[in-house]
Each structure stands twice: as C-alpha cells, then as structure tokens.
Amino acid sequence: MLAETLAAIRPADPRAIAEARAYQDRLTKPRGSLGALEEIAVRLAGAAGATPPPMPEPAALAIFAADHGVHARGVTPWPQEVTVQMVANFLSGGAVANAFAAQAGVSVTVVDVGVAADLPDAPNLVNRKIAYGTADLSEGPAMSVDQAVRALEAGIGVARDLVASGARCLVTGDMGIANTTASAALIAVFAGHDPAEVTGRGTGIDDETFGRKVDIVREALRTNGLSGALTAPSDALRVLAAVGGFEHAAIAGFILGGAAARVPVILDGVIAGAAALVAAALDPAAIDHCVAGHRSAEPGHTAALAHLGLRPLVDLELRLGEGTGGLLAYPVVCAAVRVMHDVATFDSAGVSEKTV
Numbered sequence: 001m002l003a004e005t006l007a008a009i010r011p012a013d014p015r016a017i018a019e020a021r022a023y024q025d026r027l028t029k030p031r032g033s034l035g036a037l038e039e040i041a042v043r044l045a046g047a048a049g050a051t052p053p054p055m056p057e058p059a060a061l062a063i064f065a066a067d068h069g070v071h072a073r074g075v076t077p078w079p080q081e082v083t084v085q086m087v088a089n090f091l092s093g094g095a096v097a098n099a100f101a102a103q104a105g106v107s108v109t110v111v112d113v114g115v116a117a118d119l120p121d122a123p124n125l126v127n128r129k130i131a132y133g134t135a136d137l138s139e140g141p142a143m144s145v146d147q148a149v150r151a152l153e154a155g156i157g158v159a160r161d162l163v164a165s166g167a168r169c170l171v172t173g174d175m176g177i178a179n180t181t182a183s184a185a186l187i188a189v190f191a192g193h194d195p196a197e198v199t200g201r202g203t204g205i206d207d208e209t210f211g212r213k214v215d216i217v218r219e220a221l222r223t224n225g226l227s228g229a230l231t232a233p234s235d236a237l238r239v240l241a242a243v244g245g246f247e248h249a250a251i252a253g254f255i256l257g258g259a260a261a262r263v264p265v266i267l268d269g270v271i272a273g274a275a276a277l278v279a280a281a282l283d284p285a286a287i288d289h290c291v292a293g294h295r296s297a298e299p300g301h302t303a304a305l306a307h308l309g310l311r312p313l314v315d316l317e318l319r320l321g322e323g324t325g326g327l328l329a330y331p332v333v334c335a336a337v338r339v340m341h342d343v344a345t346f347d348s349a350g351v352s353e354k355t356v
C-alpha cells in the first residue's frame with residue numbers, strides 16, 4: 001500500500017501553475033495585491049493540475065493520537081494519561097480543536113495509532129493501534145521498521161477513507177504527550193540541525209527540563225547511529241522508526257495519501273512539520289500538495305518549514321497542536337481559491353487596466 005501510494009503521487013503541474021499565475025494577473029485587482037494568497041491559489045492549481053483548482057471543500061481534520069516511551073525520561077510536565085483523556089475530550093467535542101473545527105465547518109476524526117491504553121468504541125474514533133506507545137527513543141529504536149510502515153499505512157488509509165467519503169481538503173492533527181521530543185529528533189536528522197537549535201519547550205517546561213530534553217534528543221541520535229548525513233530514501237524509514245512516534249508516521253502517511261489523491265493537505269504545527277519531513281524524504285513531490293497552515297512557536301517548526309520550502313499562512317504564537325493552526329488557516333485557503341472562481345477579469349467586468 002505504501003509503494004502503491006508513492007507510485008501514484010504526481011508533482012505539481014507546471015502548465016497549471018503558469019496558467020494560474022497568468023489568470024491571477026487578469027483578475028480585477030492590481031497584480032500581486034493578494035500577496036501570499038495568490039501563491040496559495042497558484043500552488044493548489046499546480047497540485048490539482050487544473051486552473052482554477054477545485055474549491056477545497058469540505059475539509060476533514062484527522063487527529064492521530066499515540067504515546068511515547070521517552071515520556072519516562074521526564075521531557076514533559078504532563079502525565080502520559082493526558083493523551084487518552086484528551087482523546088475522550090476530542091470525541092465529546094470539548095477540545096480547542098473541536099471549537100476551531102466547528103468555527104471552520106471541518107469534520108473531526110480521531111485515530112488511535114498507539115495510545116498506551118484501551119479506548120472504548122466510539123463514532124469518529126478509528127482504531128488503528130500499532131502498539132501501546134513507542135519504546136524510549138533514547139535507548140534504541142522507538143519502533144520497528146515494520147511498525148513504522150504499518151503506522152504510515154494507517155495514515156494513508158485514513159486519508160483514502162476521508163477522500164472516499166467526500167473530503168476535498170485534509171487537515172493534520174496530533175495528540176501525544178511527549179511528542180515534541182520525537183519531533184525535535186526527527187527535525188534534527190532530516191533538516192540537519194543540532195538538537196539545541198530545534199528542541200523547544202513543548203507544553204511549557206522549565207530551564208532544567210529543557211536542558212534534559214536537549215540532552216535526550218542528542219542521546220537518541222547517538223544511540224540510534226543517526227549523527228551522520230542521510231543518503232538514501234530507505235534511510236527515511238529507519239530514521240522514522242528510530243526516533244519517530246506512531247502519530248508522526250501516520251501523519252506522514254496521511255500526507256502521502258492526500259497527495260496521491262490530489263487532495264490538498266493543510267499542515268498544522270511542529271509535529272506535522274516533522275512528519276512532512278518524513279513524507280518529503282519518501283517522495284519530495286508529496287510536499288507540492290501541502291500548505292503550511294501556520295508557524296508554531298516551537299523553534300524546530302521554523303527549521304522544518306525552511307527545509308521544506310513552505311511559507312506558513314498564520315503566525316499567532318500557537319503551540320498547541322491537535323490541528324488548531326491548520327484549522328485557523330483553512331478559511332484563508334478557501335478564500336484564496338474562491339478568488340479564482342468568483343472574481344471577474346478586467347475583460348469580463350469592463351474595468352480599465354493600468355496605463356503606465
């Protein structure tokens with residue numbers, strides 16, 4: 001399923017991009033006056049291979065939830081059971097992601113890919129549990145390569161199912177106490193940074209915990225033999241398995257699944273950024289189908305976006321995850337595309353063009 005998905009991914013269509021750029025310039029507005037929105041619409045035209053690109057409606061948020069063995073090292077002030085408790089909160093509609101999804105008219109699906117507890121059946125909860133949390137990445141691989149592939153395929157499957165039920169835009173979400181540690185490790189390796197540059201304070205940690213977190217990320221890279229440069233795409237799976245989380249793997253798969261279906265994927269924060277680096281290492285063309293919803297306060301996110309060449313739409317110092325930054329960006333993405341559907345051209349509206 002992974003190989004089949006990778007084979008189906010097409011890079012952005014240069015002809016559609018050129019047509020979309022030319023069309024933007026014929027609309028009744030000064031050239032370039034919609035700033036970054038013009039680039040978003042052009043980007044989605046390239047991804048869809050059509051000008052104008054289809055309206056990205058309706059949208060579906062998938063929140064991938066999992067636990068992390070590295071939690072035992074004291075990298076976060078929160079107890080591990082907050083992951084399962086927040087899953088219950090998403091399902092009953094009480095989290096920030098639910099509020100933002102309701103505001104934006106986006107559906108919410110929660111996917112258990114590795115929560116360290118059993119969850120009762122519920123509508124909107126998809127059980128794709130790979131294991132009861134990862135192993136501690138500072139002691140050895142967080143998961144086996146086989147588990148990494150299964151988690152990737154869980155994400156691909158969720159993307160496929162959401163598209164089959166009508167979604168025309170996917171938004172990434174995550175829940176997993178301690179997952180900013182795994183994110184920092186993935187970003188350090190894939191974007192080639194020192195752990196101190198890309199490790200952040202996650203949910204909010206003091207200086208002592210922060211120092212320990214950086215040391216643990218460093219230890220994880222050393223223990224897993226990831227301090228050298230990456231060479232082959234096959235390294236991507238090994239790195240993912242060594243220092244990733246099940247939600248990172250599943251989000252990477254979700255991105256690949258969206259890209260294969262030519263449905264745009266709005267990325268959330270640092271966890272999505274780390275997962276997008278995995279997807280890019282497997283197939284760089286997958287990123288042509290992504291939009292960076294926002295820039296999180298985590299330093300690693302800025303590094304990941306720079307490496308991916310993505311410009312974030314919203315920058316409001318959010319550091320929550322769950323999909324919240326992606327959800328805030330969704331109406332902006334819709335507005336950017338709607339311009340190409342609704343706005344008149346100088347010709348059709350009889351508006352004079354500039355004279356000098």
Ligand SMILES: Cc1cc2ncn([C@H]3O[C@H](COP(=O)(O)O)[C@@H](O)[C@H]3O)c2cc1C
Nearest residue numbers: 076174175176177178179180202203320321
């Ligand atoms: C109540 C609560 C709700 C959250 N929603 C998302 N996160 C976010 O914070 C966690 C990562 O931060 P760290 O690596 O510092 O543990 C993840 O679960 C992420 O989704 C939350 C965290 C908490 C505590």
Ligand SMILES: O=C(O)c1cccnc1
Nearest residue numbers: 202269270296319320321
């Ligand atoms: O950037 C994020 O998505 C983020 C930051 C801190 C904690 N959880 C998520």
